[in-house]
Amino acid sequence: GAVVSQHPSRVICKSGTSVKIECRSLDFQATTMFWYRQFPKQSLMLMATSNEGSKATYEQGVEKDKFLINHASLTLSTLTVTSAHPEDSSFYICSARTGTSDTQYFGPGTRLTVL
Amino acid sequence: AQKVTQAQTEISVVEKEDVTLDCVYETRDTTYYLFWYKQPPSGELVFLIRRNSFDEQNEISGRYSWNFQKSTSSFNFTITASQVVDSAVYFCALITNAGKSTFGDGTTLTVKP
Numbered sequence: 342g343a344v345v346s347q348h349p350s351r352v353i354c355k356s357g358t359s360v361k362i363e364c365r366s367l368d369f370q371a372t373t374m375f376w377y378r379q380f381p382k383q384s385l386m387l388m389a390t391s392n393e394g395s396k397a398t399y400e401q402g403v404e405k406d407k408f409l410i411n412h413a414s415l416t417l418s419t420l421t422v423t424s425a426h427p428e429d430s431s432f433y434i435c436s437a438r439t440g441t442s443d444t445q446y447f448g449p450g451t452r453l454t455v456l
Numbered sequence: 457a458q459k460v461t462q463a464q465t466e467i468s469v470v471e472k473e474d475v476t477l478d479c480v481y482e483t484r485d486t487t488y489y490l491f492w493y494k495q496p497p498s499g500e501l502v503f504l505i506r507r508n509s510f511d512e513q514n515e516i517s518g519r520y521s522w523n524f525q526k527s528t529s530s531f532n533f534t535i536t537a538s539q540v541v542d543s544a545v546y547f548c549a550l551i552t553n554a555g556k557s558t559f560g561d562g563t564t565l566t567v568k569p
Contacts, residue, residue, distance in 0.1 A: 385559045443489045447501035
């Protein structure tokens, strides 16, 4: 149980384009989903927390207009990197949590490369 | 402010050796949760264990064991009889009751045959 999927697993795009990453909880309802960013050989940095049906809460230093997060249902959250630039290249990981447990279950991650 | 420190950046052992990964945390919250996750080369984070701040009972799961010492704010992880498949980056994480998460920098464990 507690499986989280991400799509796509890998994406390469040109600078200036927008990329959407999906995060789905497959066998449970996720009232809260989290988006993290991980640079090579570094730890996970929390970007934002999203609760179903409400606006995401962004961490300090994360541009909300650049990283658009939508949590429209209890099983789906999306992260859109708008007008991507090479410095946005990173490993993006989502996690999901049920309302009754504080364990975060992580998706497999999406590796974004912006050329 | 909260902080998680994994002082060991890299550890290398030979198969069948025991190895302990250290984790020390700081938080002002009285209710919090501690986690260990494994990140193999594939990148996916695998949940290993969750402990809440009121439960200091140590836990053993197969070759894995965890030692939670609230007095020293430590939550150490021991792998007994390590195997090559244990090679990965291991993260310790602290999550408060409000949901704020902080990850350590990770410890890269290499188990050589």
